[in-house]
Amino acid sequence: MSTGQPPPDSPEIRRLTPVLGPGYTYGSVTDKISAIVLTRPTSFGWFVGFAISFSLLALMTVAIGWLIIKGTGIWGINIPIGWGFAIVNFVWWIGIGHAGTLISAILFLLNQKWRTSINRFAEAMTLFAVACAGIFPLIHTGRPWMAFYMFPYPSTMGIWPQFRSPLIWDVFAVSTYGTVSLLFWFVGLIPDLATLRDRAIQKPARIIYGMLSMGWRGSARHWHRYQSAYLLLAGLATPLVLSVHTVVSFDFATSIVPGWHTTIFPPYFVAGAIYSGFAMVLTIAIPLRKAYALEDFITMRHLDNMAKVMLATGLIVAYGYFFEFFFSLYSGNKFDVFLVQQRLHGPYAPFYFALILCNILTPQLLWFYKMRHNVVVLFIMSIVVNIGMWLERFVIVVISLTRDFVPSAWGRYSPTFWDWATFIGTIGMFVTLIFLFVRVLPAISIAEMRELVAETSEEER
C-alpha cells in the first residue's frame, strides 16, 4: 500500500483505534447506552425520519391491500417471467439478514471482540430483514390467506406438502432462520432488559421491561447456564446461516433454466448475502453512531473491519461471477453460451454492467486505508453495494426467465408502479422498525460492553 500508513493490523493501529474509547467504567457504559432509551428526549430528527419511513410503510400496506383486491396482475410479472420483483426482493432481503447472524454467531465463536458493540443492532437488522423478506413469497402466492398450505398440518383433504421441492425447503429454512434469530436476539437482550427495568423511572416502562426480563437477577448460577446456552446458540446459528442462502440458491440451482443450473450457486449466494448484509450494517451503523454520539463504542476500527469483510466477500462474489461465465462458456451448452451473450448484449445489459460497476469495481477502493477510514466514502459505498446486490438478483431472475430455450417463449419484463411501491414500502417497514428499535431497546449490548470494559481493564494492568 502506498498510503504511507502502517498496515492496519499492526500493533500501532490497534492502539490508535481500540474497540472501545478510553476511560469507560461499568457504570458509564450502562448510563450512556441506557440513556438513549430511557432519559434522552426523542430528537426532532428521529420524528422526521420516522415520519418518512412510516409513510413508506403506509405505501406498502396500500400496495398489498390493492394486490389482495386485484390479484398479482397489478405487477409486471407475466408468462414466462413469473418470478419478477417478488423473488428479487425476497432474495435481496434475506441476504441482508445474513450479516447480523454472521456478526453475532460466527464472530462470537472466533472470539472477535470488535463484534460486541455492533452485534445487537445487526441482529435486529437480521430480524427486520427476514420480516421484510417473508412478505414477498407470501404475497407472491397470489392468495396469501392460503399460505398455510405450505406448512405440514393434518388437513381434512388428506394432502401433505411435497418435501422434495426446494420451495418447501425454503419455507423451513426461512422460518427456522427467523425463529433462531429471534431466540438469539432475545437471549442476548435478557440481561439488558433487566438493566432497563432497574433504571426506568416511569412505572409502565418498569413493568414492561420487568416482564420481558423475566426476573433476571444476574445470579452467577444463571450466568453459568446462560453462557452455555449462548455459546450453543452461536454454534447452531453458524451452520444455519450458511444453510439458509444455500437453500434459497437451491430454488434456482435445482431447476434446469440456463444461468440458474450451476453448482457454484450455494457458496456464491452465501458470500453475496454476507456482502450485502455488511453493506447494510454499515448503512445503519454510520448514521446511528453519529446521531447518538456512539463514536467511542462503534469506533473506526469497527468500520474498518466491516469494510474489510465487505472487500473479502465482494471478491468471492467476483469469483462467482467469473466462474458462472467460465462454466457457461466451457460447457459448450448453446443455451448457456447464449445466456452469457444475453447478459452482455441483451436488452438488460445495462443492468449487468451496472451490477459489475457496483459490486466489483467500486469496492476495490476499500483496499485503501484512507477510503476505509473515510466515513462518507464508506456510507456511499455501502449504498452502492446494496444497489449492486439488488441488481445481481434482478439479473439472475429476469435475464434467465426472459431468454430460455425456445424463442417463442421469450418475453420482456418491466416492473409496474405497484412493484416499486411494494419494494420501497418494505424499505420503509425496515427503517421504521429500526427507528422504533433504537428508541425502545438498547442498540448496543450493555452486558457485553461491561464485559469488554472488564477485559480492557485487565489488559491495561
Add this chain to the structure above:
Amino acid sequence: MERRSHIYGVMGEFATPEQLTHAVEKVREAGYRRLDAYAPFPVEGLSQALGLKRNLVPLITLFGGLAGGVGGFGFQYWVAAITYPMNVGGRPLNSWPAFIPVTFELTILGASLAAVFGMLALNKLPQPHHPVFNVHRFSHASADRFFLCIEARDPKFHLADTARLLQSLHAHHVSEVSDD
C-alpha cells in the same frame, strides 16, 4: 434466632469482579455452601469459585437437536412414503437425499429451542420476584456493582457472624435480605 425464618440471607456489595470472586472463595473456605453471587455480566472464574459443575444445558440441547432431526426425517418419510405417496416418474418414495435440508433445519430448530427454554427452565425463569430484590441497592446488580448473598438455609448461617465475615472481606453495605 427467631427471626431467622423471615430472613433470606445476608448480602454484601463489592465494587469489582475481583473482590467478588475473592470473597466467594473466602466464604466457601469458611465452610458456607448456600450462597450465590450476582453480577452485571458473566465474571470469569466466578463459576469455578462457586464450585459450579458442568450444567445440563448442552445435554438438553443435544436431545432437542436429536428430537428435531429424527422427528423431522421420520415425519418426511411418513408423509412421502406412507401416508401420501406420490409416484414421480417411478422414483423411490423414500428419496432421502431430498429430505436432508428440512431434516437439517429441524435439527437446528429443535436444538435452539431446547437450548433457550432449557436454560430458562433450569434457571427457574420467569420468576418475577425474588428476595434479593428486597435489598434497595440491589438495582445496581444490573449496572455496576457485584453482590454476594449467603443464604439463611446454610447450616453455618448466623446473622451476626456471617455479616461480620462479609465485612471482613471489604464488602460495602452489608445488609439483611428479608424473605417476603
